[in-house]
Amino acid sequence: MTSIESPEAFDGHASVFAPSANERKALSVQQLLKLGFLAVTLLLLIPAAAILGVLVWEGAPGLTWEFLTTKPTDNGAAGGISTALVGTVWMTGVALACSLPLGVAAAIYLSEYARDNWLTRTINIAIVNLAGVPSIVHALFGIGAFVYFLQFGKSVLAAGCTLAVMTLPVVIVSTRESLQAVPQAFRDACWNMGATRWQTIWKIVLPNSGSGILTGLILVVCRAVGETAPIMFTGAVFFRQFYPSGLFDKSMALSYHLFSVSTHVKGVPAHIPFTVALTLILVVLSMNAVAIYFRMKLRGSKKW
């Protein structure tokens, strides 16, 4: 109830703009909440800044070109991390190659072809649930499905496929949302012109949803680079001085390497885990930066 509706205001005796007790209370609550939300937001920045600060402080001195390009020795206690870095690139590459096309295809179906019926709703629920499955469960699925059933063995391929399954829902959701952001009027115009659904998708919808597809790509890369559990049973090894010879070979991986040098290996110099962690974060951040740059370029050119 505002003061405008109160009878005094209509009589013209009280000023319409003088705050009532109610409004004064509302205003102070509003002020308090605004400050509270700001404080929480700032608080959240602390761990992010602290992580990055500690890693740079402890790890940066060890981060040399030589560290990145030489092979590890002594179970990772000495030498560099080149085989782990290369292994991570392989696994991420396989994950991308599997989950991007599959995810984009599924998103196209859900956004452009599927009717709103129980089947579609079930699929949507399944996607949301798949996104919530813990990564260790994906790891067990990966062992069963890729390592044993499809007989990929413990390999880069099996690890990449496991990562792909894990990231698929993210790709689907982000792509579907960007497809749906393309105005319906464009589709109507094309259909009325005699274009098929696919012609419409190919000529109009897909070219204008690049930013969502890129977002999916960023998320795949970040999760694939960082996850440990799904790959440690499916393709990543504790220590190896060789680069993977092919898709069916095992490999070291950065995230698993970080896990082992921080917990399992004896006699590791104190800075090495920090340097490995810093490398991992830099890989993710630089991938992000590239994708964000392209996304901004795509979004920057206003199309309608």
Next chain:
Amino acid sequence: MVITAAAMPTATAQDSLLKVEDLSISYGDKTALSGVNFEVRRNEIFGIIGPANSGKTSFLRALNRMDEFQHRMSVSGRITFAGRDVSSIRNLYALRRMIGVVFPLPVGLPLSIYDNVALSPRLRGVRTKSKLDAIVERCLTRAALWDEVKDRLKSLGSLLSGGQQQRLTIARALSQDPELLLLDEFSIAVDPVTTMRIEEVLKGLRDEMTIVLVTNLVQQARRLADRTAFFLAGECVEVDQTEALFRGAKDQRTRDYLEGRFG
């Protein structure tokens, strides 16, 4: 689309391009059109007037068989276009190519101006650059837009002004080489000067194609249409020669609407 001998229009149907018989359209339990009958002749401008929600746009959708994309839309009755019952046409893409549609809100596709107009020919399989160039220039010229955009054909069609986009939409519809041009309240988002230019364009097109003009401006129908139908609440109240309708409509509701007593 191959028209077989049996489906060839007969001599009497020759001057009728479009025939609507007992057409009813509903969305779920909401009825948009109930039992409408009329006929559109070749090379005429056929006006459809009536207040909002009288089923005009639904008719356009049914004609273009957009029920494929509108899952809750159900159509009964019969629409005969170019001698064929549209509900029996399997190649809907050919049907839609023969019918150019202009929407109330201009839709410049997020392509260059050139590609906007070249899209339909390309979908038909025209690949030669010189042919495409010729089509683009011809269609833009006929839509009275060529002079304004000929120096920037590569810029985005979706960023043109509203009036220019609407003329681009018309050029795009013309690039389909349509038998029938459907205009659905094309002037709703267009300034009066552009509206007059488009009206001149339409008068020039009458010789080559048939035009169905859905409009909420009764005077626009009077200026352009040879014959006019009055739709009200899903019903086709009256169809007549435009002048006859405006001078003395038979139905009281039509007279009231034309004189501005409602709607």
